[in-house]
Amino acid sequence: MSLERVHDMNAEPDPILIAQKLTKLYGDRIGCRDVSFSLWPGEVLGVVGESGSGKSTLLRCLAGIDRPTGGEVMFRHADKPISLFDIPEPTRRKLMRTEWGIVHQNPRDGLRMDVSAGGNVGERLMDRGDRHYGKIRAAAIDWLTRVEIGEDRIDDRPRQFSGGMQQRLQIARVLVPEPRLVFMDEPTGGLDVSVQARLLDLLRVLVRDLGIAAVIVTHDLAVARLLTDRLMVMKDGAVVEEGLTDQVLDDPQHAYTQLLTSAVLAA
Amino acid sequence: MNTPHHDPDYNFGYLDEQTKRMVRRALLKAIAIPGYQVPFGSREMPLARGWGTGGIQITAALIGPADTLKVIDQGADDTTNAVSIRRFFERVSGVATTELTEDATIIQTRHRIPEKPLEAGQILVYQVPQPEPLRKLEPSEAETRKMHAWAEYGGMYVRLYEDIARYGHVATTYSYPVLVNGRYVMSPTPIPKFDNPKMDDMPALQLFGAGREKRIYAIPPYTSVKSLDFEDHPFTVQSWTEPCALCAANDSYLDEVITDDRGGRMFVCSDSSYCEDRRAKGHVGKELATAEALAYVGHVEGGSDVA
Numbered sequence: 001m002s003l004e005r006v007h008d009m010n011a012e013p014d015p016i017l018i019a020q021k022l023t024k025l026y027g028d029r030i031g032c033r034d035v036s037f038s039l040w041p042g043e044v045l046g047v048v049g050e051s052g053s054g055k056s057t058l059l060r061c062l063a064g065i066d067r068p069t070g071g072e073v074m075f076r077h078a079d080k081p082i083s084l085f086d087i088p089e090p091t092r093r094k095l096m097r098t099e100w101g102i103v104h105q106n107p108r109d110g111l112r113m114d115v116s117a118g119g120n121v122g123e124r125l126m127d128r129g130d131r132h133y134g135k136i137r138a139a140a141i142d143w144l145t146r147v148e149i150g151e152d153r154i155d156d157r158p159r160q161f162s163g164g165m166q167q168r169l170q171i172a173r174v175l176v177p178e179p180r181l182v183f184m185d186e187p188t189g190g191l192d193v194s195v196q197a198r199l200l201d202l203l204r205v206l207v208r209d210l211g212i213a214a215v216i217v218t219h220d221l222a223v224a225r226l227l228t229d230r231l232m233v234m235k236d237g238a239v240v241e242e243g244l245t246d247q248v249l250d251d252p253q254h255a256y257t258q259l260l261t262s263a264v265l266a267a
Numbered sequence: 268m269n270t271p272h273h274d275p276d277y278n279f280g281y282l283d284e285q286t287k288r289m290v291r292r293a294l295l296k297a298i299a300i301p302g303y304q305v306p307f308g309s310r311e312m313p314l315a316r317g318w319g320t321g322g323i324q325i326t327a328a329l330i331g332p333a334d335t336l337k338v339i340d341q342g343a344d345d346t347t348n349a350v351s352i353r354r355f356f357e358r359v360s361g362v363a364t365t366e367l368t369e370d371a372t373i374i375q376t377r378h379r380i381p382e383k384p385l386e387a388g389q390i391l392v393y394q395v396p397q398p399e400p401l402r403k404l405e406p407s408e409a410e411t412r413k414m415h416a417w418a419e420y421g422g423m424y425v426r427l428y429e430d431i432a433r434y435g436h437v438a439t440t441y442s443y444p445v446l447v448n449g450r451y452v453m454s455p456t457p458i459p460k461f462d463n464p465k466m467d468d469m470p471a472l473q474l475f476g477a478g479r480e481k482r483i484y485a486i487p488p489y490t491s492v493k494s495l496d497f498e499d500h501p502f503t504v505q506s507w508t509e510p511c512a513l514c515a516a517n518d519s520y521l522d523e524v525i526t527d528d529r530g531g532r533m534f535v536c537s538d539s540s541y542c543e544d545r546r547a548k549g550h551v552g553k554e555l556a557t558a559e560a561l562a563y564v565g566h567v568e569g570g571s572d573v574a
Binding site for chain 2: 093119
């Protein structure tokens with residue numbers, strides 16, 4: 001697995017996303033500070049840490065939602081690295097809709113609750129300029145099937161769906177424009193264990209089939225182990241340890257990571 | 268035609284001259300950027316917001332002694348709101364008023380565009396309750412302004428998609444969104460979508476005023492106005508299976524009128540001036556006699572004793 005990744009990296013050596021000394025302050029308080037990393041196409045990076053460690057702040061800066069106080073985010077677009085906060089806002093918003101997507105912890109933040117499942121999935125295509133109803137609907141059905149939502153539910157509203165289905169619908173909505181990069185903020189939060197397991201399975205298959213890069217923020221180490229290739233551990237806004245996921249989880253070096261891994265109950 | 272008298276207690280056109288200049292500046296900007304919503308300092312008017320204060324302020328800023336004003340509400344010249352607004356301008360400006368579309372230089376309207384095609388030199392003033400076509404999708408004003416600025420209009424099609432998914436066709440029948448001059452998506456106010464094609468390439472100037480929401484927008488003469496649609500579900504307008512019961516017109520927008528409490532009904536032109544004009548020219552609908560017996564038609568100039 002890891003070897004394959006190394007091989008891929010050699011085939012396409014340019015990172016898709018680079019964070020350089022990314023710092024976000026809220027007044028005097030630190031959101032995150034001096035975070036630097038590179039993410040290669042097809043790679044899944046996990047960010048773990050306890051609540052308040054700056055994971056979500058980091059994600060919002062990376063995804064272009066919040067402007068960082070310092071540092072830079074470089075995104076590789078049309079074979080050129082562009083600095084996310086130096087480009088005009090309309091260009092950044094366009095990239096946010098087409099080149100990357102965000103899966104929110106709460107599906108209500110990422111879905112239009114009063115619009116049917118088909119409309120939710122189709123909106124991204126209409127954003128892109130698709131103006132053929134039949135084709136939009138066919139694409140919506142295709143994607144709903146891929147996230148295991150029956151075709152007969154296409155005209156139902158998200159509020160008629162269970163929590164797990166809402167989360168799968170959100171994932172379909174994010175993936176339909178075929179982004180190259182996906183950010184996920186606690187994608188399995190609030191779901192029961194069996195639904196979590198199916199969702200993780202689905203995410204793993206989708207991410208691998210589509211070859212998209214992903215940054216997954218989670219406080220659940222089991223999720224991190226299942227989905228991610230590399231791991232960053234955050235504490236008080238800073239990265240305290242990073243490395244290959246198995247390495248970090250099985251042989252933690254930093255005292256905080258040791259605490260984190262030992263706190264997990266053995267199933 | 269009446270020869271009203273300007274009440275000298277009011278400035279000509281009711282508004283003070285500074286306010287008129289402010290409104291005119293907003294109008295000029297609106298005309299320069301077709302379909303773009305220009306904020307303006309909407310004033311308190313002697314009627315409640317939501318009753319046409321935006322349209323009244325535009326008319327007040329434009330009207331001159333040589334103008335002839337027509338006011339319509341739901342297509343008719345003799346409904347309460349139309350009569351009140353017409354009387355208001357008779358009193359505060361003393362300009363001539365008319366019910367004939369072709370005689371008017373300024374036509375203030377709510378909910379309809381006259382059936383008779385408008386000509387170059389005429390001005391159509393719309394009363395607008397909700398100027399923002401994106402409001403149902405996005406509650407934040409800051410965000411809708413960005414969406415307009417960068418032409419992010421994908422969401423508008425979600426509304427149409429939902430209609431087709433649920434009803435098999437676009438069921439939106441009024442306030443049907445349009446793209447003006449290939450750039451701004453605009454709400455045509457609650458006119459029926461039947462009237463949307465009339466906005467396209469119209470020789471007359473079209474001005475829109477939203478008093479409560481404090482916005483003015485405009486379509487200059489001969490500007491492209493396209494109703495949003497899908498390639499495989501093109502835009503269509505309403506149609507009726509029967510002609511107008513009074514004047515036999517089959518090219519006009521029809522209102523349903525209940526004639527008794529036993530299910531009797533007929534469909535008549537919503538544009539009362541157009542219908543009267545056709546009847547005067549000898550067109551007879553198949554229920555004209557019934558309507559006369561009910562005193563539904565038989566208009567008296569002056570307006571007070573219309574049935």
